[in-house]
Amino acid sequence: MNRIKALYATTIGKKFIAAVTGLVLFGFLLGHVAGNLKVFTGSTPDGIPHIDEYGQFLKVAGAPLVPEQFVLWSARGVLLLSLILHVLVVSQLAMLSQEARPVNYVKSKKKAASLPALYMMFTGILILGFVIFHILHFTTGTIQIGGFEHGYIYQNLFNSFGNPFVALGYIFVMVVIGFHLNHGVWSLFQTLGLDNPDRNKTLRLISTGLTIAVIIGFISIPLSFMSGLMPDPVAYPHDLLTGHK
C-alpha cells in the first residue's frame, strides 16, 4: 500500500497510472466496438438479433461458476475505478505542468496551457458528459428516444438512431473521442518509453490507425440506422432471449 502511495506521489507514477487506466479504458472501447458491430451480423434462427444475444451473454458470463452478473459487475467496477483514477491523475498532471511552466512575470503571470493539454481537457469533459448520457440512454433507458425495452438492444438502437439528430449527435461525439484517443494512445507510447526518433513516425501511424479503425466502427452504427440501411426489428418473446446463453 505504501509503495502505491509512493508511486502516486511522483510525476512518473502519476503518468504511469494515467497510462495503465487509459489502456484499460481503450481496451473497453475495443471490446465495445467489436460487440456493437454484431448489429451487422443478423439474427439467430429463432429471430434473436446477435447483438441482443451478445448482451444477454455478458449478463450471464461466468455462470454457473460465479453468480449471474458477477463478471459484468466486476468489469463495471474495474472500468469505473479506472475512469475515476484516470480523470484524477490527468487533472493533477495538468495542474503540475501548469505550475512548472516558467512564469514571465514582466508580461503576464500565467502562461497559456499547451494546445494538446487544452484539447485533451475539453474533449475529456465532453466524453465524461457523453458517457453519463449514453448509460442513461442505452443501459438504463432513463432517457428514452423513440422507445426503450431492456434487453432489446437492436430495437433500441433502431428506434434511437432513426432520429437523425440523435445519430448525428453520436457521430459528432465519436469524432471528438477520436481526437482524444489519438493523442491519448500517443502519450501512452511516450509514457511507456517506446518513443524514439527512429520509430516515432511508425508509432504515430499505429495510434492514428487504431483510433480511426475504432471510430469508423462506432460511426458505422448510427450512420447505417440513420440511412435506413438496417432491417426493421422483429418482435420476439423475452423468454426466448433469457433462455439463450
Ligand code: HEM
Ligand atoms: C455509436 C457508438 C456507440 C453505440 C452504438 C453504443 C451502444 C451501446 C449500447 C447499446 C449499450 C447498452 C448495452 C446493453 O444494454 O447491454 C452501451 C453501453 C455502454 N456504452 Fe456504448 N455505444 C457506443 C459508443 C460508446 C463509447 C464511445 C463509449 C465510451 C466512451 C461507450 C461506453 C458505454 C458504457 C460505459 C456502457 C455501459 C456498459 C455497462 O456497464 O453495461 N459507448 N453502448
